Structures are given as C-alpha cells and as structure tokens.
Amino acid sequence: AQKVTQAQTEISVVEKEDVTLDCVYETRDTTYYLFWYKQPPSGELVFLIRRNSFDEQNEISGRYSWNFQKSTSSFNFTITASQVVDSAVYFCALSEGDSGGSNYKLTFGKGTLLTVNP
Amino acid sequence: DAGVIQSPRHEVTEMGQEVTLRCKPISGHDYLFWYRQTMMRGLELLIYFNNNVPIDDSGMPEDRFSAKMPNASFSTLKIQPSEPRDSAVYFCASSDGLAGTTDTQYFGPGTRLTVL
Numbered sequence: 001a002q003k004v005t006q007a008q009t010e011i012s013v014v015e016k017e018d019v020t021l022d023c024v025y026e027t028r029d030t031t032y033y034l035f036w037y038k039q040p041p042s043g044e045l046v047f048l049i050r051r052n053s054f055d056e057q058n059e060i061s062g063r064y065s066w067n068f069q070k071s072t073s074s075f076n077f078t079i080t081a082s083q084v085v086d087s088a089v090y091f092c093a094l095s096e097g098d099s100g101g102s103n104y105k106l107t108f109g110k111g112t113l114l115t116v117n118p
Numbered sequence: 119d120a121g122v123i124q125s126p127r128h129e130v131t132e133m134g135q136e137v138t139l140r141c142k143p144i145s146g147h148d149y150l151f152w153y154r155q156t157m158m159r160g161l162e163l164l165i166y167f168n169n170n171v172p173i174d175d176s177g178m179p180e181d182r183f184s185a186k187m188p189n190a191s192f193s194t195l196k197i198q199p200s201e202p203r204d205s206a207v208y209f210c211a212s213s214d215g216l217a218g219t220t221d222t223q224y225f226g227p228g229t230r231l232t233v234l
Contacts, residue, residue: 035222045209045225091161104149104215105174106223108161 002027004094006109013082014117021077021112023092029053034068034075035093035106045091051075082116089113120144122226124210130232136198139229142191143212151223152185152195153209161209167193168215200233207231 003026013019025034036048049059051068059066063080079086089111095104123142131137143150151166165175170187178185182201187193197204207230211223 037225043207043230044227045211047222047224050222104151104166104168104213105163106151106161110160 002029002032002094002096002107004092004107004109006090006092006112008112009110010113010115012115012117015084016081017116018078018080019082019114019116021079021090021092021114023075023077023109025073025075025092025094027073027094027096029096031096033095035095036066036075036077037091037093037108038088039091039111040088048077079114082114084116084118087114087116122210122212122224124208124226124229126229127227128230128232130234131200132234133201134199135233136196137200137204137231137233139195139208139210139231141193141195141210141226143193143210144214144224145191147212147214147224148190149213149215149221149223150187150193151211151213152193153211153225155207155209155228156205164195197231200231202233205231205233 005024008022032053034051038046038048049066056068065078067076091111092109093106095106125140148169152164153161154164155161164177165185166173167187183197185195207228209225209228211225213221213223215221
C-alpha cells in the first residue's frame with residue numbers, strides 16, 4: 001500500500017526566510033508519480049508540480065524548488081525568500097504505476113501548515 | 119479555459135435531508151474524481167470515473183453515497199440521507215489521463231457541506 005508522510009504539521013517563519021517542507025513516501029512500485037499541491041486560506045487546491053519516479057532531477061520554479069531523492073524516498077519542497085502570500089497548507093501526494101486502473105488514485109499526506117509572518 | 123466548476127460552494131442542511139453536489143470537469147478531460155476533506159481523515163478519494171464510467175468506488179463510505187456522470191461535462195455526488203458526520207469539504211477534480219499515465223489532477227474550489 002502506498003503512504004505519504006508529512007511529519008511537519010505546522011511551520012512558522014518570518015518573511016524572507018527560506019523554508020523546507022518534508023515529504024517521505026512509501027510504495028512498492030518502480031513507476032510512480034509525486035505531486036505537491038497548495039491549499040491557501042481560500043480553500044482551493046492548487047497544483048504545483050508533478051514528478052515521475054524516473055526523473056530525479058531537481059526542479060526550480062522561481063522561488064520554489066523540489067528535491068527528489070529515491071534513495072531516501074523523499075520529495076522535499078523548498079521556498080526561498082518566503083512571502084506572506086506563501087501562507088497555506090501544502091500537500092504532498094503519490095500515485096502508483098502507469099498500467100491503468102488504480103494508478104490514478106492520489107494518496108495525500110496530512111499536509112503542512114506554513115505560516116509566513118511579516 | 120475555465121477550471122473545474124463545482125456547485126454549490128456552500129451547503130447547509132439538516133440531518134436526514136438529501137444533498138446533491140455538482141461538478142463540471144475541464145473540457146476534454148476523461149477522468150473525474152470526487153474527494154472528501156476532513157480534519158480527522160485528510161483528503162480521501164471517494165470515487166473516480168473514466169469516460170463517464172465509474173472505475174473505482176471503493177472509497178465511497180457507505181450506501182448513502184452515490185455518484186453519477188451522465189455525460190462528459192457533468193457529475194453529481196448525492197448523499198441520502200445526510201448525517202452530521204458527512205460534514206466536510208467535497209472536491210471534484212479532473213485529468214486528461216493521456217497515454218495511460220498518471221496525469222495531473224486539477225481541482226475545483228470545493229463544496230463545504232454542513233449537516234446539522
């Protein structure tokens with residue numbers, strides 16, 4: 001069974017600080033997909049990134065970066081120079097396989113509440 | 119392009135009443151998903167459809183819950199009769215599922231259901 005653990009329930013930082021959100025996953029599949037979503041106070045779920053298990057390259061998008069390490073089953077998310085607008089709950093999610101059927105199920109972590117204070 | 123549309127955004131009802139939540143997926147997307155979010159259980163997949171056909175409903179909590187997708191642009195999630203423990207935010211999501219891979223699911227704004 002697949003599982004996603006976000007051990008940090010809440011993180012509070014001051015604006016302009018860098019912050020890393022941890023995500024550890026468990027899966028038996030060799031092919032899987034990892035995602036990060038953002039849920040701001042308004043409540044919607046916003047897609048941030050999708051990464052497949054064969055692509056371990058780190059990715060940077062503006063102030064956001066992701067570190068995927070299969071050796072430690074981790075897919076961590078770093079926000080550089082955080083801003084108040086980054087305050088949200090961030091979810092890591094996992095989907096197994098690509099053979100159709102249940103591979104489309106997303107298993108979400110419990111989420112990390114990030115508060116960026118001015 | 120419009121994103122996933124859900125209605126109503128908020129629903130308050132009394133225990134025992136029937137509740138119907140509605141979803142319009144992104145045009146061209148073949149997959150539609152219904153999720154429920156609660157503080158206790160987080161985000162849970164209830165059911166998903168491919169080309170209007172239910173594929174996996176193992177997450178539907180009990181027979182009081184039912185979902186339909188009569189066409190490619192509309193789906194409903196019905197709770198009858200509703201109970202206070204059904205209070206949650208219900209999300210609809212869609213993806214285009216190209217080439218048999220797990221494509222990105224795009225979520226609607228959610229419906230906040232309160233059952234009194």
